[in-house]
Amino acid sequence: MVNTWTEMKSIQPVVSKMLVSSINKERISHAYLLHGQRGTGKKYLAILLAKSIFCKHQERAEPCNTCRDCQRIDSGNHPDFHWIEPDGASIKKEQILHLQKEFTYTGMESNRKVYIVSDAEKMTTNASNRLLKFLEEPSMDTTAILLTENSQAILPTIQSRCQLISLRPLNNKQLIEKLEQEGLTEANAKIFAAVTNDLNEALEKSKDEWFANARKIVVQLVEMLQTNPNEVLLFIHTQWMPHFKERPQAQQGLDLLLLWFKDMVYYHIDQKEQMVFSYHYDKIEKAAMHWSKKHATDNLSHIMDAKRKLEQNVHPQLVMEQLTLHFQR
Ligand SMILES: [Zn+2]
Numbered sequence: 001m002v003n004t005w006t007e008m009k010s011i012q013p014v015v016s017k018m019l020v021s022s023i024n025k026e027r028i029s030h031a032y033l034l035h036g037q038r039g040t041g042k043k044y045l046a047i048l049l050a051k052s053i054f055c056k057h058q059e060r061a062e063p064c065n066t067c068r069d070c071q072r073i074d075s076g077n078h079p080d081f082h083w084i085e086p087d088g089a090s091i092k093k094e095q096i097l098h099l100q101k102e103f104t105y106t107g108m109e110s111n112r113k114v115y116i117v118s119d120a121e122k123m124t125t126n127a128s129n130r131l132l133k134f135l136e137e138p139s140m141d142t143t144a145i146l147l148t149e150n151s152q153a154i155l156p157t158i159q160s161r162c163q164l165i166s167l168r169p170l171n172n173k174q175l176i177e178k179l180e181q182e183g184l185t186e187a188n189a190k191i192f193a194a195v196t197n198d199l200n201e202a203l204e205k206s207k208d209e210w211f212a213n214a215r216k217i218v219v220q221l222v223e224m225l226q227t228n229p230n231e232v233l234l235f236i237h238t239q240w241m242p243h244f245k246e247r248p249q250a251q252q253g254l255d256l257l258l259l260w261f262k263d264m265v266y267y268h269i270d271q272k273e274q275m276v277f278s279y280h281y282d283k284i285e286k287a288a289m290h291w292s293k294k295h296a297t298d299n300l301s302h303i304m305d306a307k308r309k310l311e312q313n314v315h316p317q318l319v320m321e322q323l324t325l326h327f328q329r
Helices: 005-011 015-026 042-054 066-074 094-103 127-137 173-181 184-196 200-206 209-226 229-243 247-268 278-290 293-311 317-329
Strands: 031-035 081-084 112-117 141-148 163-166
Touching: 005 015, 005 042, 031 042, 042 066, 042 112, 042 141, 081 094, 081 293, 094 112, 094 127, 127 141, 141 247, 163 229, 173 184, 173 200, 184 200, 184 209, 184 229, 184 247, 209 229, 209 247, 209 278, 229 247, 229 317, 247 278, 247 293, 247 317, 293 317
Parallel strands: 031 141, 031 163, 081 112, 112 141
Antiparallel strands: none
């Protein structure tokens, strides 16, 4: 949860600065289109902006987060603040009509109104056209905040009415910091930041038992390749395949293997601070004795090949069998 501009600046410095400055100059647009990948903070940014607009105790744009206005925005009960999101697969015309109706009963609190359209690319054509009409009416003191992962899918006529704001994906360092703030250890934060650059996905994975087991199985495989190569095929059949059943899971297993062999390469070239599985340092050290720098590097390309084969629908078990044979060469 990000609910101050100070925190938001650590995630989206450029955009935060720009919005804070507009708030302070009382030059808030009638419509914004916030565009950015999942996990870039679109929702938090939109709520923060709404609070800055309504909070009567805001100081230099920073909302107090404790007054009635702030609290009702947080709980979704503010009469002048509306949140629209897909009802099922899409945002329907009726939802936009409903919003307009709500807004015609003005004077509930003030004339100031804010509405957010989350996943705006999911508006049906009818809904888009309805919203466009709404944006064209220069009525009231209204601010629309549209959120999307794909601004290309928004009607150009709507886009042209909005101030487009692009949110940058988090860089690796920011992501690790965020994950640590969310309670992950540094070692774990590094791993999840290596697996995805999406904050929410990283947090989900960190709580996912399947993923925790996936990590264990990968460690076991790496160890078995060194100590008990004759058992590897059996291990693939009995442990690996049942866990990495679906193709996306199989890809994930290979991604984890890739990180292991990258760590071995980092060990060899003495860039140990780059290691992802730093808490398995002794295991990586041991593995690096088994696989030379060249060998570990070759294995990286074998894993990339295996990932491509999976994409081309080669049978996952065959892919794994071939890959582990490469590892042993
Ligand atoms: Zn407040």
